[in-house]
Amino acid sequence: MKRRLSLFLAAISVVVAAAPAFTARRPHYGGTLVVEEGAALNSVDASTNPGEARVKGQIDSLIYDRKNADDTSTDPGPFRLAQWEPGKDAVLAANEDYKGGRPFVDAVEIRMGRSATDRLIDVELGKADVAEIPVDQARRAAESGVRISASEPDQLIALVFETSNATTGDPRIREALARSIDRAAMVNFILQKEGEPAGGLLPQWSSGTAFLFSTAPDPARVKELLSQIGPSPKIGLGYDSGDPLLQAIGERIAVNARAAGISVTPEAIFKGGTSKADARLVRLDMASAEPRTALASFIENLKPTAISNEDREPLPDPATPEQIYEREASVVRSFSVIPVAWAPHVYGLSGRVRDWTAPKPGEPLPLANVWLDQVDAVREKRNP
Amino acid sequence: MTFRGKLFWMFTFALVLSVVLIATGVTVVARKAFDENNTQHTDALVAQFQREFSNRGQDMARRVQGIANAESTVRMAIDLARPTADPSVYVDDAHGVSQSYHLDILDFVGNDGTIVSSAEYRARFGYKLPWIKSLTEGKMVDWVAQGPFLMKIDTQAGPAIALLAVSTVRVGDRNLYIVGGERLGREFLGSLVLPQGMRALLYLNLDNKFQAGDLLDENGPVDEPERFAPFIEKERQQPIERKFTINQTADPKEAEVFHETPLLGRQNGLLGTLMVGSTQREVVILQRRIEFLAAVTVAIGILIALLLSWWASARVTKPIQELARGARAVSSGNWNTRVDVHGGGDVGQLAAAFNQMTQQLADQRERLLQTERVAAWREVARRLAHELKNPLFPLQTTVENLRRSKEKNPEQFDEVFRESTGILLSEIENLKTIVGRFSDFAKMPQPELGAVNVNDVVRSVVKLFEAQFGAVGRPPITPELHLDEELPTIQADQTLLHRAVENLVLNAMDAMPAGGVLMLRTTHQNGKVDLEVSDTGTGLTPEECDRLFTPYYTTKQHGTGLGLAIVQSVVSDHGGRVSVESESGVGTSVHIELPNRPPKKPQAPAAVEAKSPE
Numbered sequence: 001m002k003r004r005l006s007l008f009l010a011a012i013s014v015v016v017a018a019a020p021a022f023t024a025r026r027p028h029y030g031g032t033l034v035v036e037e038g039a040a041l042n043s044v045d046a047s048t049n050p051g052e053a054r055v056k057g058q059i060d061s062l063i064y065d066r067k068n069a070d071d072t073s074t075d076p077g078p079f080r081l082a083q084w085e086p087g088k089d090a091v092l093a094a095n096e097d098y099k100g101g102r103p104f105v106d107a108v109e110i111r112m113g114r115s116a117t118d119r120l121i122d123v124e125l126g127k128a129d130v131a132e133i134p135v136d137q138a139r140r141a142a143e144s145g146v147r148i149s150a151s152e153p154d155q156l157i158a159l160v161f162e163t164s165n166a167t168t169g170d171p172r173i174r175e176a177l178a179r180s181i182d183r184a185a186m187v188n189f190i191l192q193k194e195g196e197p198a199g200g201l202l203p204q205w206s207s208g209t210a211f212l213f214s215t216a217p218d219p220a221r222v223k224e225l226l227s228q229i230g231p232s233p234k235i236g237l238g239y240d241s242g243d244p245l246l247q248a249i250g251e252r253i254a255v256n257a258r259a260a261g262i263s264v265t266p267e268a269i270f271k272g273g274t275s276k277a278d279a280r281l282v283r284l285d286m287a288s289a290e291p292r293t294a295l296a297s298f299i300e301n302l303k304p305t306a307i308s309n310e311d312r313e314p315l316p317d318p319a320t321p322e323q324i325y326e327r328e329a330s331v332v333r334s335f336s337v338i339p340v341a342w343a344p345h346v347y348g349l350s351g352r353v354r355d356w357t358a359p360k361p362g363e364p365l366p367l368a369n370v371w372l373d374q375v376d377a378v379r380e381k382r383n384p
Numbered sequence: 385m386t387f388r389g390k391l392f393w394m395f396t397f398a399l400v401l402s403v404v405l406i407a408t409g410v411t412v413v414a415r416k417a418f419d420e421n422n423t424q425h426t427d428a429l430v431a432q433f434q435r436e437f438s439n440r441g442q443d444m445a446r447r448v449q450g451i452a453n454a455e456s457t458v459r460m461a462i463d464l465a466r467p468t469a470d471p472s473v474y475v476d477d478a479h480g481v482s483q484s485y486h487l488d489i490l491d492f493v494g495n496d497g498t499i500v501s502s503a504e505y506r507a508r509f510g511y512k513l514p515w516i517k518s519l520t521e522g523k524m525v526d527w528v529a530q531g532p533f534l535m536k537i538d539t540q541a542g543p544a545i546a547l548l549a550v551s552t553v554r555v556g557d558r559n560l561y562i563v564g565g566e567r568l569g570r571e572f573l574g575s576l577v578l579p580q581g582m583r584a585l586l587y588l589n590l591d592n593k594f595q596a597g598d599l600l601d602e603n604g605p606v607d608e609p610e611r612f613a614p615f616i617e618k619e620r621q622q623p624i625e626r627k628f629t630i631n632q633t634a635d636p637k638e639a640e641v642f643h644e645t646p647l648l649g650r651q652n653g654l655l656g657t658l659m660v661g662s663t664q665r666e667v668v669i670l671q672r673r674i675e676f677l678a679a680v681t682v683a684i685g686i687l688i689a690l691l692l693s694w695w696a697s698a699r700v701t702k703p704i705q706e707l708a709r710g711a712r713a714v715s716s717g718n719w720n721t722r723v724d725v726h727g728g729g730d731v732g733q734l735a736a737a738f739n740q741m742t743q744q745l746a747d748q749r750e751r752l753l754q755t756e757r758v759a760a761w762r763e764v765a766r767r768l769a770h771e772l773k774n775p776l777f778p779l780q781t782t783v784e785n786l787r788r789s790k791e792k793n794p795e796q797f798d799e800v801f802r803e804s805t806g807i808l809l810s811e812i813e814n815l816k817t818i819v820g821r822f823s824d825f826a827k828m829p830q831p832e833l834g835a836v837n838v839n840d841v842v843r844s845v846v847k848l849f850e851a852q853f854g855a856v857g858r859p860p861i862t863p864e865l866h867l868d869e870e871l872p873t874i875q876a877d878q879t880l881l882h883r884a885v886e887n888l889v890l891n892a893m894d895a896m897p898a899g900g901v902l903m904l905r906t907t908h909q910n911g912k913v914d915l916e917v918s919d920t921g922t923g924l925t926p927e928e929c930d931r932l933f934t935p936y937y938t939t940k941q942h943g944t945g946l947g948l949a950i951v952q953s954v955v956s957d958h959g960g961r962v963s964v965e966s967e968s969g970v971g972t973s974v975h976i977e978l979p980n981r982p983p984k985k986p987q988a989p990a991a992v993e994a995k996s997p998e
Contacts, residue, residue: 139473185510189475251507251540259511 027355029094031372032107035365036122036131040087040113055112061364062092062108065099078103078368088112104371120146123348129372130356130365131348136245138346139192147349151358152205153195153342154286156298157249159237161279161336163305167233168278171306173262174335176225177235177279179218180260181253187341190248194346198339201298201328207291209325213332213339222260234263238277241268246281249340253281283343286361292319294361295328306336388701395693396686403685407678414674418667422641426662429579430643433660436576440566441532445549447485448564449528452551456481457492461553461560464494471500471509478503482564488572489537489546489565495558504539504567516550516561527551532565534647534655536590544569545588545647545656568647568656574602581666585642585659587616594620608632616657619646623654630661637672639664703731707738719746763937767945771818775811782807825946831877831957833982838913839867841878842904845885852893859899866905874913875981876958884954887947888917888974894940895921895972915976923968932964951976959983 037058039051044059065075078098083091090110094103114122119131123146133141133148135155142148159177161168168174183197196204199213226232237253239246250266257264269275287297292315299312311330315323331337347365349356352373359365385393451457460474474492482490482503490503497517502508515535527550537546548565566572573584585606588598594616596609606612615628623646631639640661647656706723713721721742725735782804789800846863853861892902900920907914924932924939931937933952938945951974955962959982966972 136476140476182510189472189509192472192475248506255505255507255511 027104027371029102029104029106029371031105031352032091032109033105033353033367033370033372034109034111034127034129035367036111036114036119036128038114038116038119038132041090042086044081044084044090055110058364058367059090059092059110062367075099079108082107100368103368105367108367120348123350126350128348129350129353130367130370133346133348134245135194135343135346136190136192136248138194141348147351147353149347149349149356149358150194150344151346151360152289153203153344154206154289154361155343155345156198156201156203156284156286156339157246157281157341157343158198158201158284158302159253159279159281159338159340160302160304161306161338162277163336165278167235170229170233171335172225172229173233173235174306174338176222176229176260177253177257177262177264178335178338179225180222180256180262181338181340182217182256183215183341186249186252190245190252191341191343195341195343198342200332200339201302201337202291202295202324203286203342206286206289206294207321207324207328209321209328212325213329217256217260219260222262226261232261232263234265235279236275236277237264237266238269238275238280239266240281240283241270243283245343246283250281253340281340285345289361291321291324292317295324299327299331302337304331304334304336306334307331386701387704388697391697391700392693395696396689399689399692400682400686403682403689407682407685411675411678415671418671418674422664422667426641426643429582429662430645430660433576433578433582433584434645437658440572440576441547441549444487444547444564444566445528445532447487448490448549448562449551451481451485451490451564452553452562454481457560457562458553458555460492460500461555461558464500464560465555465558471498474501475509476506477501479506485564487564488567489539489548489563491561491563493561493563495560497561500560504537504544507540508538513561513563516563525550534568534649535565536649536655537565539567543590545590547572570600570602570604573600581663583640583661583663585612585661587612587619587657587659589620589654589656612659615642615644615659619644619657620654623648623657629664637665637668639668700731702726703735707735710738710742714742714745719749763934768822772815775814775818778807778811782811821946825950828950828953828957829880831880831954831982833875833877835873836876836878836881837871837873838876838881838906838915838978839869839871841881841885842867842906842915845882845889846904848886849889849893853902859897861893861896861899862901864901864903866903868906868908871906871908871913872911872980874978876978877954880954880957884951884976885915885917887951891947891974892917892919892921892972895919895923897921900971911980913978913980915978916973917976918971918973920971923970924964924966924972925968929964929966933962948974957982 035058037051037055039049039055041052041055041059044056059081062077062079063081064077076095076098078095078100079092080095081090082093083089089112092108092110094106096102111128114128114131116134116137119128120133120137120141122128123131123133124141124144133146135150138148138150161174163169163174183199187193187195187197197215198210199215200207200210202210204210235257237250239250241247247266247268254264254266267275267277269277269280282302284298284301286294288294296314299307307330311327315327332339345358347356347358354371354373355369357366357369456477460477463469463473464471471494478490478492478501482488488504491513492500492502493513493516494500497512497514499505499509499511499513530550532547532549535546535548537544537548545568546565547568548563551562551564553560553562568586568588573586576584578584583601586600588600590598594613596613597605599606599609599612599616611630611632615626619626625646626644627641628644629639629641640663642659642661645658645660646654647658649655703723703726710721710723719742722739723735725732725739785800786797786804789797793800842865846865850863852858853863889902889904896902896919901918903916903918905914905916905918907916928939933948934945938947952962955976955978958978960976960978962977963975964972965975
């Protein structure tokens with residue numbers, strides 16, 4: 001009898017304990033959504049670099065009612081700027097009169113200038129609700145219990161040659177290097193399987209033709225090319241000193257190249273510094289999910305030097321997939337740009353964030369639709 | 385050099401030699417002792433460094449073993465042993481673990497030798513680590529027993545030399561190799577505890593030839609690495625332990641003694657060279673201090689030696705100098721000279737003997753003078769008696785004739801008286817002449833000096849006697865003049881000289897009753913004038929020569945014995961010397977040596993030398 005009673009009481013306690021969780025699964029208003037950004041915006045009126053522009057775009061998207069990125073409408077958005085501390089903090093309060101309806105959260109606090117490590121730690125500790133984390137840390141963060149949300153692979157990691165010098169002016173050298181790179185290993189190990197090897201300038205999910213570009217190393221072809229070239233050339237490969245992912249990829253390219261008989265020396269390019277590197281490793285966001293726009297943007301930003309003027313011309317609008325592929329293939333065949341990998345944007349989410357969807361290329365974070373689970377309200381009070 | 389000078393330099397030389405020998409000996413012995421001590425010290429420090437090196441290896445091996453024993457590593461090994469293992473999960477593990485365990489090198493290597501994760505070469509995942517597989521293929525290797533070892537490895541920055549240790553985690557039949565280590569380089573050298581005054585250099589033998597950039601100390605590449613190149617090249621040719629010294633400057637203080645130890649890999653290939661250098665600064669400073677002290681000691685010793693030598697030589701020679709002064713005084717006629725007698729030593733006895741000798745000499749001289757005086761008086765008396773006796777006898781006989789004539793022949797008395805008074809007057813005149821000669825000798829005047837040419841004196845004397853040389857009834861005498869026309873004038877009294885030469889010529893003429901050759905010769909030497917007057921007469925016996933200048937001594941029937949005495953007196957008054965050489969039957973030569981100017985002080989009687997064949 002006593003045993004049955006104790007089992008009954010235990011069952012009741014479990015139900016009582018689980019009750020808030022069940023009751024919190026419905027969307028509701030309230031709470032402050034804490035978002036952390038790596039860039040620091042010093043003025044809401046101007047931006048001087050891509051990171052700041054992204055933060056500014058994010059804020060503008062919340063305080064103005066814009067349908068897309070190009071919209072310059074100044075209609076009030078779902079939030080209004082309530083507090084502004086340049087370079088550090090922006091608090092956006094919910095606009096009760098928003099014509100699309102009041103957002104779920106009472107406020108969005110955007111903490112700026114947070115390093116990748118700080119963002120990851122803050123997400124792990126629940127001090128931040130949404131923060132972009134390094135793609136190569138995603139797997140480890142997930143193992144640590146952080147909710148991970150990854151976008152489609154929309155960041156192109158590519159190697160861009162300065163073709164004006166004698167070393168890399170020879171397309172055979174560029175091709176040899178391109179065919180010595182083991183992209184799959186990079187994706188598996190460095191990107192921790194978050195992403196995909198890149199053979200072209202557009203991802204498979206966008207163009208549907210990426211599979212036509214080879215991503216596997218071709219040692220035989222490399223050997224053939226090197227036998228034509230003669231002594232192994234020495235190539236300096238620059239990368240942004242503030243980007244550990246590019247450093248890791250650059251070092252791996254050097255290892256692959258060395259194994260193939262090409263001497264590649266990675267060298268960090270510091271902010272504001274100059275470099276005599278023969279090639280540089282870049283990471284570019286897709287401007288749009290639309291392949292024609294994205295390709296045009298890549299060509300414009302990568303500035304491949306060894307392509308024809310015809311390939312620099314804009315594609316017709318609308319362009320057929322064949323036209324897009326031909327243009328993409330033409331650029332890739334010049335080997336002045338060597339696509340290496342596609343990486344997604346990875347976001348760490350706290351446990352109370354609900355109805356989150358990763359943004360598409362060129363779009364801001366969809367914060368107006370997010371609501372916060374009440375389960376974490378207690379924690380929010382404990383750690384304001 | 386004086387006796388005192390000789391003694392001084394002898395003492396000085398002996399003392400300085402002693403001081404220098406002692407100082408040199410002490411310096412050499414001290415230097416040798418310092419060198420030995422320094423060598424032992426350096427060897428001990430090198431041994432200490434090598435122990436530190438070995439300890440570091442053991443410590444590093446323990447850390448690698450600690451990684452192997454860690455739960456996360458075991459879990460990794462288990463995970464990788466699964467058929468569907470995903471090594472990409474662990475690609476960054478080595479980096480974090482290496483930092484936790486303070487290792488420069490850390491590789492997690494799969495069973496097939498594939499690098500799962502690498503701390504020193506992060507991008508090398510997926511590649512094989514060939515050596516570990518080749519070492520373990522087909523056999524079990526006890527890595528713990530093997531201990532740490534050196535190996536050339538690849539890193540992101542290029543090839544490097546590392547001190548490695550390997551541990552394994554075995555899961556079933558599969559191994560996970562943990563290769564950990566420390567890179568040999570600047571940081572490694574900096575982390576080693578080195579005693580003061582030492583530094584460690586490391587040459588990484590990464591190339592086929594010497595590369596300056598591969599020679600490191602704890603601050604990075606070594607300054608002026610080419611100085612080490614020959615020694616490193618030797619080591620590359622034959623890897624053995626060596627010692628060498630390097631000096632940047634000519635200053636030995638800057639020298640460093642290096643112990644070169646080859647760093648060999650598992651296959652005994654030369655991977656690097658460890659050079660532990662110890663500065664010689666302290667030793668050299670100490671040696672220099674000792675040398676400085678030795679030099680100061682030598683300088684002070686020499687000074688003391690000089691003073692002591694001066695004092696000792698003065699002390700030793702003072703009585704001797706007094707004796708010398710006494711002897712000089714005695715030689716100058718001061719017979720009463722006495723010297724102080726210091727102590728009873730040899731010199732004291734010598735001084736006493738000197739005093740005794742001078743006393744005896746004075747006594748003997750006094751006695752001799754008295755004897756000579758008596759003898760002279762006797763000689764004077766004899767001469768006077770002789771000279772006076774001759775005139776006195778006619779006087780006596782004349783007076784007796786007068787008396788006899790008066791008594792016996794008065795008629796003839798007048799005539800006898802007249803003749804007798806004539807004889808008496810003649811003899812009295814003779815007596816007056818004799819007395820006058822003696823008077824003249826007694827009244828020899830002091831010379832009145834003036835410029836005199838001795839040749840002129842000689843010529844005037846010869847001219848004076850020219851008539852007598854060829855007088856009728858007398859055998860001819862031939863004068864021969866050998867006069868030095870370069871003869872300098874001297875300060876002398878021409879009249880006295882003339883008188884002296886005149887006496888010599890007269891003596892020579894008297895010595896040649898049968899005629900002969902009279903030779904007069906003048907020469908000069910060292911400012912002195914020599915006059916030689918020679919005859920070819922009968923010559924003199926040695927006894928006659930000895931007494932020749934004695935006043936009133938004569939060998940002639942009617943001589944007064946004053947001629948040569950006058951000569952000696954004149955020569956002596958002019959500060960000169962007179963000597964006689966004579967051989968019986970051959971002739972006699974008289975030599976007169978006259979100085980340019982007579983000394984101011986009254987001279988002692990002229991030295992007389994008389995030589996005659998025995």
